[in-house]
Amino acid sequence: MTDRPVPRPTPAGPNARARAMDEALDWLVRLQCADAHDAQAFEAWLSAAPENAEAYVEAEALWNGTPLHQAAAQLHQGQRRSLRGRLRSHWKPLATAAVLLIGLFTLGNLPMRLQADHLTVVGERQRLQLDDGAKVLLNTNSAFASDLREGRQVARLLQGEAYFQVPEGAQGPLEVQAGPLRAQVRDTDFAVRYLDGEAQVRVQRGDVDLQAASDQRIRLSAGDSISVGPQGFGQRQRADMQKDLAWIDGRLVFENCPLSQVLAEVRRYYPGWIINRNAGLEDVAVTGNYRLDQPLETLRALAHITSAQLHEYPAVVILN
Template sequence: MGTTRIEESERQARAWLVHLTSGTATREDGEAFRRWCLSSEQHAEAFARARRMWEDLGPAIAAHTRPERGDHAPQRHRVRMGRRAFVTTAIGASVAAVLLARIDLDRVFRSGGVGRLRTAVGEQRRVDVVPGVTVEMNTATDIALRGTGKAVTGMRLRSGEAVVRIDASRKAGFVVDIGDATVASTPGSAVAVRCIDSESVVTCLDGQALLSLGSTESLVKPAQQVSFDARGIAAAVAVNPDTALAWRNRVLIYDNQPLAQVVADINRYRPGRIVITDRALGDRRVHARFTLDQMADVATLIQDAYGAHATHLPGGWVLLS
């Protein structure tokens, strides 16, 4: 029975390797793969063996494709095999790479047309949604504007994060919906809203905001932050807005956070995905400061700082262990 489980882990590890090196893996696939690795030591060990095979194939492929001395065959007659194709062949026909069709969300949003604001991965944007209301959007943010006719009166933050600033001269307030909650801000206020996965956060910079969820309300004052989810609203905590919202200056600051959380946040700013396959590495506490200009090299910076082993795959995917 034990051998059967080991063989199944090996099969799954090889399948994951093929898919991750296909260049078609999605961010959701990355999260599923991370959970698979951390669910069992057997899984992590099986993937480590598959990954070593991938790394060892580099020199093997170079030798396989290098022409022998005296080989003068025309270049067009030579068949060059990429490492992914070589891996697929080596693993066997039982493991096939499945190409996933990826929906062009930007096209869908454009067809939806009016009232939708969205930033791509790594993009930041400032929008004057109506006179007196400015929205600063961070990376991978999706906002639906709402109102009556052509008059915008508020917005729904579907995912991502943004800062909503209302001029003191504006007569009306502005309401932000996040899930089942609403955040009502008055003229002269500036409020940051965040909705990532199942966690939502409201941070007040200026003025004040009223957070309402069901029958519960919480007044958020300057330099305060309130988190909430389906279970309810947490107590307000004091924060340093310059640190909590450092992304507005194209900087990311992490203070005594688990590396797994840091990497999850960093993944929002870069294409591909960094995946930690070792639980102990993911639990390590991190004090770090990165600029958004460093995102292309951030995996290497983490590797050097924490002595991690990194495997670089196509499409910006990096496995750390």
């Protein structure tokens, strides 16, 4: 490709944002078959102006998103234009679609936020104590509510992850709800993760009686783990508590875990964007023990052990 974007000083005025987004689209095309010179030029471009990194992250999210695929499918079959031409000509409607999607996402979370008594931001944990004496530890980016119903304590995990410690001698069983999951517990320590419509239960101590939306029922004992989705229960499994519940002690523990899964977990704690531009790294097995309140240090360690290059920008980290 001969028409290549080059780093240049940030222009003053309202055109800076539009210029950055236009160049970000050029870089998306160029980096599909980049060489060492391209990588150096790209890093220089990202550092040239503060809006460049933001524009690139937004452009890549749009590139990989549904609106782009829908727009491409609507193009006439007889048209023979370059990919860059497609992106340029469809940028405004695609950007509009992206804004609409963001608006729908925000509004879609509004009912959940209105229901929540407690919310944690990305990277935050919060300790709570319920009226019946049960203790709750909320993990990152979680929404939680609780109330008394007919004399019994009901806790609702609306999103995220929580660890419950229910003491012996409580007035009654604690009922926990998380999407398709209902749990009745006494004298028990257990964790619930509820993300993307599926709940995961891990029991550290005691027994937990579970009910799925399909009215299936099962009892888990210490060391058991199970997933619960709209279709019911998955297979009962034995959990590795030292690894799966390490977040309770402020750690992230991985054992022979593909880097793609490791990055997915680290993203839950990093208040920005983590981009992996090297598909060859996704299946690299990772073993390590990291602090969850230092996600950037974790990324630096992961880059070191996988021999990857790490490029750090405000709110953006890119692995090559």
